[in-house]
Amino acid sequence: MDLAYGPEYEAFRAEVRDFIQKHGDKAPKRFGVSRPSEESIAWQKLLIEHGYAARTIPKEYGGYGAEPDILKSRIIAEEFTLAKLPMGLANQGISMLVPTLLELGTEEQKKKWIEPTLKGEVVWCQGYSEPGSGSDLASLQTRAKEDGDDFIINGQKIWTSTAHAADMIFCLVRTEPDAKKHEGISYLIFSMKTPGIEVRPLKTMTGHAEFNEVFFTDVRVPQKDIVAGRGQGWYVANATLKHERGMLGDPNQAGTRLKEIVDLMHEETVDGMRLIDHPVYRDRLMQLQARVFAMQFHGLRLLTATSKKEDPGIARLIVKLQGCELNHQLAALAIDALGEIGVLYGNSPHLRAHGSWQHRYMFDLGLIIGGGTAQIQKNIISERGLGMPREPKPAKA
Amino acid sequence: MEFGLSEDQKLLQESVRGTLEKVSPLERVRAAAEKGETEAADIAQALADLGVFGMMVPERHGGMGMALLDAALVAEMLGRHVAPAGFIATAVMAPLAIAGAGSEAQQEKWLPKLASGEAKAGVAIAEAASGAREGAGVTASGGKLNGKSLFALEAENADIIVVADKAGALHLVSGDAKGLTRIQLTSIDLTRGLTELQFDNVEAEALSSGDAAATLRRMVDAGRVMLAADTLGAGWMMIEKAVAYAGERKQFNRVIGSFQAVKHMCAEMAAELEPCRSLIWYAAHAFDAMPEEAGLMAAHAKAHTAEMGRFVARTATEVHGGMGFTDLLGLHYWFKRIGLDRQLLGSPERLRHEAAVLQGWAAAD
Numbered sequence: 001m002d003l004a005y006g007p008e009y010e011a012f013r014a015e016v017r018d019f020i021q022k023h024g025d026k027a028p029k030r031f032g033v034s035r036p037s038e039e040s041i042a043w044q045k046l047l048i049e050h051g052y053a054a055r056t057i058p059k060e061y062g063g064y065g066a067e068p069d070i071l072k073s074r075i076i077a078e079e080f081t082l083a084k085l086p087m088g089l090a091n092q093g094i095s096m097l098v099p100t101l102l103e104l105g106t107e108e109q110k111k112k113w114i115e116p117t118l119k120g121e122v123v124w125c126q127g128y129s130e131p132g133s134g135s136d137l138a139s140l141q142t143r144a145k146e147d148g149d150d151f152i153i154n155g156q157k158i159w160t161s162t163a164h165a166a167d168m169i170f171c172l173v174r175t176e177p178d179a180k181k182h183e184g185i186s187y188l189i190f191s192m193k194t195p196g197i198e199v200r201p202l203k204t205m206t207g208h209a210e211f212n213e214v215f216f217t218d219v220r221v222p223q224k225d226i227v228a229g230r231g232q233g234w235y236v237a238n239a240t241l242k243h244e245r246g247m248l249g250d251p252n253q254a255g256t257r258l259k260e261i262v263d264l265m266h267e268e269t270v271d272g273m274r275l276i277d278h279p280v281y282r283d284r285l286m287q288l289q290a291r292v293f294a295m296q297f298h299g300l301r302l303l304t305a306t307s308k309k310e311d312p313g314i315a316r317l318i319v320k321l322q323g324c325e326l327n328h329q330l331a332a333l334a335i336d337a338l339g340e341i342g343v344l345y346g347n348s349p350h351l352r353a354h355g356s357w358q359h360r361y362m363f364d365l366g367l368i369i370g371g372g373t374a375q376i377q378k379n380i381i382s383e384r385g386l387g388m389p390r391e392p393k394p395a396k397a
Numbered sequence: 398m399e400f401g402l403s404e405d406q407k408l409l410q411e412s413v414r415g416t417l418e419k420v421s422p423l424e425r426v427r428a429a430a431e432k433g434e435t436e437a438a439d440i441a442q443a444l445a446d447l448g449v450f451g452m453m454v455p456e457r458h459g460g461m462g463m464a465l466l467d468a469a470l471v472a473e474m475l476g477r478h479v480a481p482a483g484f485i486a487t488a489v490m491a492p493l494a495i496a497g498a499g500s501e502a503q504q505e506k507w508l509p510k511l512a513s514g515e516a517k518a519g520v521a522i523a524e525a526a527s528g529a530r531e532g533a534g535v536t537a538s539g540g541k542l543n544g545k546s547l548f549a550l551e552a553e554n555a556d557i558i559v560v561a562d563k564a565g566a567l568h569l570v571s572g573d574a575k576g577l578t579r580i581q582l583t584s585i586d587l588t589r590g591l592t593e594l595q596f597d598n599v600e601a602e603a604l605s606s607g608d609a610a611a612t613l614r615r616m617v618d619a620g621r622v623m624l625a626a627d628t629l630g631a632g633w634m635m636i637e638k639a640v641a642y643a644g645e646r647k648q649f650n651r652v653i654g655s656f657q658a659v660k661h662m663c664a665e666m667a668a669e670l671e672p673c674r675s676l677i678w679y680a681a682h683a684f685d686a687m688p689e690e691a692g693l694m695a696a697h698a699k700a701h702t703a704e705m706g707r708f709v710a711r712t713a714t715e716v717h718g719g720m721g722f723t724d725l726l727g728l729h730y731w732f733k734r735i736g737l738d739r740q741l742l743g744s745p746e747r748l749r750h751e752a753a754v755l756q757g758w759a760a761a762d
Contacts, residue, residue, distance in 0.1 A: 001400065001464075001682045001686075002399045003400065003686070004398065277759075279750075283749055283750075290701035293676055293697055294675060294676040294701060297679040298672045298675040301400050304399050304400045304401045318667065318671055322669075379657065379660065379664075385667060386636075388660050389654055391655055
């Protein structure tokens, strides 16, 4: 156990601080809703140039080309958070498509797509879930039929965030209808401007349309735009889902949220009494603080295991379940501490934090469900982590 | 930056685990419990052979001067095997008291004997750590102690007992001192002793060479981390037993572990308990390396592990169905161990209040 970083890393930290000192004022004030703003794109380029974004992506594909070093990545995150500066762009193209192409794409695909994606010039959406295929994703029915050198795609995707603003989609389609369900899927990348694609916004309980439905009617896509081989899509998707689950349940987000609640409970009063002085609310705060600490230290433990190339086993499998639930519980406490003010929404008078606590409380429920529901996570924990048996398949009638 | 166990620490934990698997199987635990034996001599000897009683004793007094994290790894294994053996008081809190506030003579007299396991020490600090019940408390005057202390740990047969008085000063009392009455209390957990001490003009040596108030705080912090680790070990054993049972027990022509209702109970237990490990490691590390955080982290580690431990204890019992409720299976030894850990040295409610006070979010009582 040694929580000090050591001189090499402290020198690196000094470099990051120096960058922040010199360039912090160039950080974007407006980020853009669905597509990155001009300022965000400029900031992203500056970060890549200095190795604070796309750090380990090879130079030939537009990254910075550093050796992977998880501690340096953490130092960058720590210092940017401390300075309240935005990190580089985080979207599905960067966090999911880029690692997938690096691992499984052809040289041509890498050259063509990685750099503009990193720079925020090409925005991607993910076409995985379908109305009939959620937890059982491999049952997906969107069909891609061969026609000469092309596929003709018909079907529907759902939960497609940013589809309305995206240039491109990475999409799972069924190309081999006669193969077993996991072996008949291919991973295709194509333009959202292709004729036959219709995007309809999907308004959620938050009142916003954070997602879309995407309809494909005779969409013609060249067969060469497949990643890995035909019928390999399920394995490609699992490689990317791993990257997505790593993003969900981040304990540092919970840490930031806890600090906001501590401030809120010091500022807000009921009957003239600060909420922090109210023993019942305070006890809830303390329970959640223990959970936040536990998950933050748990994160450090996983970080160490990763950097030593050790398999942390069940410890990694619980992060999505516990982290998303914790964020949800934090939002619930903020709402309860605010009482009637906590239910105000929209543009109401007396609103706090632009209604973000209610928004987060609802959106977090979406995250508990999305990216593998809590129940699917529990199946994974019990089967892969504890070695419990799978549910037997029902006998065929 | 490295957040994890060293190779030495992994080896230490494995050797304690291996020894306890041999010397503290359920039959041995049951035999001890039925005789009211909370300090099984054979188990204590096996632990002494491993050197665990000297872990927290400084090297110059014959110990190994190890870190609290090392001791937490041992405590976890003792909880895992519901071992009827003293450790938290005699190997952790008492050595901290004597090394922290004892004179050179007191240290020389007692620490080598505690390190070897030749002498055993108890601690009577419940009133300072978790508040006084029934008006308990000890007063000191002219080298004599009067009053009573409830819930002393590992004190029943101890050669010496470290006692905190109402003012927070520490004293060393001989187990056979004149005027000292030891009354054994019976708790749900038959694997550990709880003793009421009554003092009638009992002669005591003051432990007043160091900073006694700081020493008492460190004893409490260390004890809390040990109890949290004990619950972690006991809780994980309950999860493993539940998983194993669910893999064998059949109903409706299936092993019950293939039902999602049962699998999800097991997944929830693991997901709730496992992060406690990181919190305990951090709290133990803070005790040695970041003293300004030690009190807060010890309080949180104990409170949170107690809450998760209670959930695991009842859920694992439910997974075992009716068998979990029987004496025959013996699962209740773990259930009760976790139940006792929860109340000792501060229950979760009290600890969370202390954690708030330490951060300036609540006024001290």
